[in-house]
Amino acid sequence: MKPLILASQSPRRKQLLEQVQLPFSIQVSNVDENVLEKLPEDLVVSLAYQKAAEVYRQFPTQVVLGADTIVTAGGEILGKPKDAQEAKNTLRKLSGTLHQVLTGVAILSEEKEVTFVEKADVQFFSLTEEEIEDYVKSGEPFDKAGAYGIQGIGATLVESIRGDYFTIVGLPIAKVVRALREFPIQRDPF
Template identity: 50%
Template sequence: MQNLILASSSPRRKELLENLHLSFAISSSDVDESFDPSLSPEEVVMELAERKAQVVFQKNQDSFVLGSDTVVVIDHQILGKPADEAEAISMLKRLSGRKHEVFTGVAIVTPTGAKKFYERTEVWFWELTEDEIYAYVQSGEPFDKAGAYGIQQLGSMLVKKINGDYFAVVGLPVARTIRELRKAGCPLPY
């Protein structure tokens, strides 16, 4: 039987798939996440998602491997995960009171081929005070998240509104991913 494998150590992606009562394994891939700066954000997230999925697929060639990557974009600049407290503060100050975009790329690699796609969601932040930014950074939450925030936890207090797929901002556009897995022939319980 062919298995579904999530090529990610992200607890958020794991939780999203668990919420769907799917049976899947996790095999994170430690890949180089550098990218060509001339690529568009959608090209970057799809390339990184496929890179992650391909590494895991090479060891599991009879499986359906799901890779994903998320970036935050503001002023045409991609914001990844902050390296330290100062960078997290800088990112949050930049996002404060403004609209930005979140791109999440997904790659599904199977024995019969690969499929890539992305979702783009617009997110607006409230105007944040220095104290709010500092308290959020001190929570430790920003450090493993693109753009230095997570919409589903404490970071939800920063977000004024969104336009698009909430789950893509969390890290995996669930509804589209399920539809693409079905099209690829992945055995799903529904």
């Protein structure tokens, strides 16, 4: 049995793997996440694959899991905001609208490679300027695609979702666990 490596520094992805009692270690990849000219589905899987591949090259006898999450609204990819003004602008775009969250996953080993993308729709409430200001002041938007985290204070901005909640958090954990069953990884019984 092989060790599982998570190619991500995301505390949310780490927490989700711990939640399902999968033993793993973390090796952060340094892949440039600047948006390239690709369709969102292709982009998010490509970034997940690049992250996993970078770590896999260092640990070719192990199983490596990479993931990436993007938010799209009106055909625009909304990345992580660089500053408070960009976070406010992003939240204004999302206010009162339906947008899509995509998480791409790549799992690499000597034996095989699996990639997939999961999508979820998120409807935001119409936000007041005060709500936007307060949320940005919380500091939560700054390391998250689309400038919000549904697993934190950002949950108060969300009117409804259609799809897998964990895709929005950053790792569609049920599908990941099922995909990992095809790999010879070390696991705790559950």
